[in-house]
Amino acid sequence: DTGVSQDPRHKITKRGQNVTFRCDPISEHNRLYWYRQTLGQGPEFLTYFQNEAQLEKSRLLSDRFSAERPKGSFSTLEIQRTEQGDSAMYLCASRALRTENYGYTFGSGTRLTVV
Amino acid sequence: AQKVTQAQTEISVVEKEDVTLDCVYETRDTTYYLFWYKQPPSGELVFLIRRNSFDEQNEISGRYSWNFQKSTSSFNFTITASQVVDSAVYFCALSETGGFKTIFGAGTRLFVKA
Numbered sequence: 001d002t003g004v005s006q007d008p009r010h011k012i013t014k015r016g017q018n019v020t021f022r023c024d025p026i027s028e029h030n031r032l033y034w035y036r037q038t039l040g041q042g043p044e045f046l047t048y049f050q051n052e053a054q055l056e057k058s059r060l061l062s063d064r065f066s067a068e069r070p071k072g073s074f075s076t077l078e079i080q081r082t083e084q085g086d087s088a089m090y091l092c093a094s095r096a097l098r099t100e101n102y103g104y105t106f107g108s109g110t111r112l113t114v115v
Numbered sequence: 116a117q118k119v120t121q122a123q124t125e126i127s128v129v130e131k132e133d134v135t136l137d138c139v140y141e142t143r144d145t146t147y148y149l150f151w152y153k154q155p156p157s158g159e160l161v162f163l164i165r166r167n168s169f170d171e172q173n174e175i176s177g178r179y180s181w182n183f184q185k186s187t188s189s190f191n192f193t194i195t196a197s198q199v200v201d202s203a204v205y206f207c208a209l210s211e212t213g214g215f216k217t218i219f220g221a222g223t224r225l226f227v228k229a
Contacts, residue, residue, distance in 0.1 A: 033215075033216075040221065040222075041221055041222070042119075042206050042208070042219030042220050042221050042222050043160070043206075043219050044219070045215075045216035045217065045218075048215040048216065055215060056215045056216065058216070089158070091160070093160075102162075102165055103150055103152070103162025103163075103164075103165055104160070104162060104217070105162070106159055106160040106161075107159070108157075108158055108159045109158060109159070
């Protein structure tokens, strides 16, 4: 296990199309997070899973966004009807239970460009 | 509401200089955690340190040191004898105990010139 993997690394899509990103956390980490980072800003929280349960969602996550973590392993983040404002780096992070206040292990991110 | 402010947008230093990155935070909680992360040009965020609100001891790790002052709500980060490899964006962050999310500052971009 070499860390948190995200796929794809880059995605260019036309406005109005749907996109899906995948995150594979460190295998023993049961907590998984999605963050979004726009240019010149820090990451902003989107959603959090503990195992397969989605326990918190940010108000940033409009109804065009949906995230899943079936079987508590990998996670997907889908954006429907993409808009130019969705262009950003989407970051996945994970950590193990009982380390909630230690640092995250982040993936390299998926950079989305909506044209 | 929680907030993290990194007033320095960019800092440029010459190699071997010391540099301090400022971080000021706001929270109504009495128990919370503070973090620093590094984001090098490759893009992947790397965890550097966590501090809890009950522990105001300064910490040193090699060329890195952190100064936590609850009285001024600050958690500053100093790099001693900076190196070109320290060039990156550095983020300060805050989370509540038991909270699910971490609030990040906007980051400080550090350029270290040879």
